[in-house]
Amino acid sequence: MTITTLPKPPRVGLVSLGCPKALVDSERIMTKLRADGYDMSPDYAGADVVLVNTCGFLDSAKEESLEAIGEAIAENGRVVVTGCMGKEADLIRARFPSVLAVTGPQQYDEVVAAVHEAAPPVPNAYLDLIPAANLGPDLKLTPRHYSYVKISEGCNHRCAFCIIPSIRGDLISRRPDAILREAEKLVAAGTKELLVISQDTSAYGVDIRNDVRQWHGRDVRPHMTDLARELGMLRTPAGETPWVRLHYVYPYPHVDQVIPLMAEGLVLPYLDIPFQHASPKILRAMRRPANDAKVLERIRGWRRIAPDITIRSTFVVGFPGETDEDFHYLLEWLEEAQLDRVGAFRFEPVEGAAANALPDPVPEEVKEERYAQVMELTARISATKLAAKVGSTVDVLIDAVDSESGGATGRSKADAPEIDGEVHLRDAGHLQPGEFVRVAVEGSDEHDLFGVPVG
Numbered sequence: 406m407t408i409t410t411l412p413k414p415p416r417v418g419l420v421s422l423g424c425p426k427a428l429v430d431s432e433r434i435m436t437k438l439r440a441d442g443y444d445m446s447p448d449y450a451g452a453d454v455v456l457v458n459t460c461g462f463l464d465s466a467k468e469e470s471l472e473a474i475g476e477a478i479a480e481n482g483r484v485v486v487t488g489c490m491g492k493e494a495d496l497i498r499a500r501f502p503s504v505l506a507v508t509g510p511q512q513y514d515e516v517v518a519a520v521h522e523a524a525p526p527v528p529n530a531y532l533d534l535i536p537a538a539n540l541g542p543d544l545k546l547t548p549r550h551y552s553y554v555k556i557s558e559g560c561n562h563r564c565a566f567c568i569i570p571s572i573r574g575d576l577i578s579r580r581p582d583a584i585l586r587e588a589e590k591l592v593a594a595g596t597k598e599l600l601v602i603s604q605d606t607s608a609y610g611v612d613i614r615n616d617v618r619q620w621h622g623r624d625v626r627p628h629m630t631d632l633a634r635e636l637g638m639l640r641t642p643a644g645e646t647p648w649v650r651l652h653y654v655y656p657y658p659h660v661d662q663v664i665p666l667m668a669e670g671l672v673l674p675y676l677d678i679p680f681q682h683a684s685p686k687i688l689r690a691m692r693r694p695a696n697d698a699k700v701l702e703r704i705r706g707w708r709r710i711a712p713d714i715t716i717r718s719t720f721v722v723g724f725p726g727e728t729d730e731d732f733h734y735l736l737e738w739l740e741e742a743q744l745d746r747v748g749a750f751r752f753e754p755v756e757g758a759a760a761n762a763l764p765d766p767v768p769e770e771v772k773e774e775r776y777a778q779v780m781e782l783t784a785r786i787s788a789t790k791l792a793a794k795v796g797s798t799v800d801v802l803i804d805a806v807d808s809e810s811g812g813a814t815g816r817s818k819a820d821a822p823e824i825d826g827e828v829h830l831r832d833a834g835h836l837q838p839g840e841f842v843r844v845a846v847e848g849s850d851e852h853d854l855f856g857v858p859v860g
């Protein structure tokens with residue numbers, strides 16, 4: 406059995422000095438770095454870069470900070486300085502010219518950017534929530550008009566094929582007001598689409614259940630529904646409603662409460678639910694959360710409330726122990742569910758995953774065959790669903806314009822960036838990326854639509 410070995414993430418060492426406020430800053434910086442794929446190093450020797458969060462309150466504290474910087478340089482050599490002493494950058498640089506960067510207190514973006522530059526993160530398909538095409542060296546990883554908003558880190562589940570909980574730990578939710586403040590800033594700066602991500606979006610807030618916060622005079626619970634509603638109430642500087650797209654939602658019962666928000670237009674009628682399989686036996690072996698036999702009924706219920714809802718999902722074929730019967734159960738389920746967008750993966754053992762020890766591995770050629778069958782079936786369903794849109798008018802957010810050919814590409818409400826289809830436009834050279842337009846749909850294929858701007 407070949408086991409996929411993951412690339413080693415860069416490691417950050419931390420020396421945190423000063424008061425509790427400085428400690429909170431350190432935690433916040435480290436949470437962001439962990440979310441970006443960094444590991445922590447408990448010692449100087451194992452660190453690719455050392456972050457020294459300094460205190461400058463008293464002269465004695467300043468001296469202690471300078472000593473800590475000196476020690477980190479002597480022991481490791483690659484040092485980024487942040488915190489209260491950041492106000493004295495000249496003094497620090499004069500004494501330690503080899504310091505890589507100096508940032509001030511609460512300059513989270515700057516210090517994280519400095520660490521990214523000193524030890525660039527390694528994209529990892531098994532851990533990253535953001536499509537690889539959006540990963541880059543800069544902090545703002547996407548075009549200005551869409552942004553990923555991470556609402557929590559880690560996961561309380563222990564799916565047998567997944568290594569995320571062992572690397573990222575249990576679920577830690579961000580405060581709802583902090584998320585909303587970040588989203589508001591992004592929208593003010595030009596974001597037209599907010600992509601809500603986490604390992605398990607529907608579990609958001611279970612760890613901080615009673616931490617109700619005030620947001621623009623209203624109480625906001627740390628709960629997916631409250632958060633989604635408030636995100637849907639943001640407005641761009643031009644008064645437009647930004648698109649809010651929910652990713653990685655598990656079908657817990659309370660997910661039913663966000664469907665009315667879709668019908669009201671506060672959240673896009675789009676759910677990304679990684680079902681991974683349909684056979685109850687395989688779902689149990691995978692130890693999947695919200696493994697409810699009545700999922701098909703729930704999907705029918707959602708479609709009654711929000712008829713234009715797009716459901717995207719991913720499935721794994723060839724999980725250990727998957728028999729022909731389990732696989733045919735999955736095919737029939739897919740035929741019945743008529744999902745709009747489907748991604749499929751052949752099961753692959755990943756270093757550290759519990760599933761590696763399961764008996765009855767599925768031979769590679771059987772995995773290939775099953776994968777091809779799922780792709781063929783789901784492409785056919787997708788093509789039929791897209792063909793039904795020909796002749797209608799859809800809202801499109803423009804991603805790119807080719808002024809020479811006069812063409813443009815964008816996405817409808819049914820298309821998340823990088824993972825779903827696109828809408829290809831003719832006679833659209835006058836448009837700008839980030840613009841919303843109405844489009845008359847003229848044609849379709851298995852994944853994309855073709856059309857022309859109207860109005």
Ligand code: SF4
Pocket residue numbers: 560561562563564567568569570604605694
């Ligand atoms: S829900 Fe399962 S697959 Fe998703 S992060 Fe948690 S353990 Fe991994």
